[in-house]
Amino acid sequence: MNLLVQLVLSFVGATTAAVLFTVPRRSLLWCGALGSIAWFTALGLTQKGLAPAAADFVAAFVVAVGAEACARLQQTPVPCFAAPGVIPLVPGISAYRAMYALVNGQYPQGQSLAFQTFMMAAAIAAGLVLAGSIYHAVRRSKTDLKVEGSGTVAGG
C-alpha cells in the first residue's frame, strides 16, 4: 500500500482510538501524529530485517518519549498520548491467527503464534517502561536537587 495512504490511515486510526480513550479534544491530533510515527517506525524496522517484537520495542520507546514531550507541552497526563500512540503496534494479526489456529486444532502453530503475540505485547510494555523510567529518573534527580525531601514525587 502507498505510503501516503498508510500515513493517513495510521493517523486517523490513532486519532479515533484516542476518541475512544476519551482524550481531550485539543490533544487528539498529537495522538494521531504519534500513531503515525509508531506505525512507520515499526514498519521501517521490520523491513530492515528486525524481528517484530524488537521493532515494537523500539517503536514503543519512541512513542513514550514523544508522549512525555507532548504531556509537558500541553500539561496533560502522559497516558492521553501514550495509550493511543501504541495502538498501531498492537499485534492484531498474530493474535487473530493464533486464535484461528487454536480453534482449528492446529496446536503447535497456534502456540507459537500466541507466544509471538505475547512477546510483542511484552515488548511494547518494555519500551514504555524503559522510556518512562529514564524520564522518571531524570526528573527525580532534578527535583531532589531543588527541594530536599518534599514528599512523594512521581512522574507527571
Next chain:
Amino acid sequence: MVLADGLKLHEVADLLTLAGRLLLGAGAEIFRVEETLTRMGHACGVESVDVLCTPTGITYTLVHDTETLTRVVATRIRGLHLATVVDVNAISRGLEAGELSPQRAAQALERLKSRPRQYPVVVAGAARGLSSACWALLLGGTWADFVPALLTAFPVHFVHDRTARLMPEFLAIFLASLVGTAAAMAMAAMSPALHRGALVIGVIIPLVPGTALTGAVRNLIAGDLVSGVTVAADALLQAAAIAAGVACTLAIVRGQL
C-alpha cells in the same frame, strides 16, 4: 498557624474527597491521585498530608496543629474519562499557584461532576467505526473491506456501551468482541472479495486496553507495585476477554460449517 482563608480542616478533607473521587472514578493512575491530593492539601495550608490510594479506595490523614483527621473514601473506577483527569489536574495546579481559592476549586470540581461525557455516544461510535476501518485496511485488508469494517463497529459499540455499566469491563469487552467477530464473519460470508481476518482485526484493535497497559506501566515505574500489578491484571483480563470473544465465535462458526 491557621489554614488558608479561615478554612476548617474538615472542609479541606471535603475538597480532597471530591477531587479524589473524580480522579479515581475517571481512571487516573494511582500515583496521580496520591500526588494531586497531597499537593492540594499542602496548597490549603495543611501541615502534613498522607494519602494512600488503591484502585478501590482512598485513605488520607491530615494533621494540622493539634488536630488530626483521617478519612476512608470507598470508590472505584467508573469508566475511563481522561478529560476529567486533565481538568482536575488543572484545578489542582490553579489552587497551588494561588489563582483559585479553595472554595472556588470546590465549585469547579462540583461542576466537573455533573458535566456530560466528552464525546457523545454517536461520535464515539463513529470514531470506533473509522478506527476499525483504518486498522482493517492497514493490517491485511483491501479497500473493499473499508465499509464492512466500518459497519462492524456499530454492534460492537452498542453492546459495549450498554453493558459497560452493568458488569466489569472485561466482561463487557468479551461480549463486544463476541458480537463484533460474529458481525465480521457474517459480512465476510456475503462476499468473496472481503478478508475475514482483516475484518476481525478491525473489530479487536479499538477494543485493546491501551490505557490499562500504560497505566500499569506507569504505576510500576512510580514504584507503586500493588496498583501496578492490579492494573496489569486488569489489562491482561481485558486482552484475554478479546481473545476469548474471537475464539468463541470462531469455534461456533466452525461447528456450523
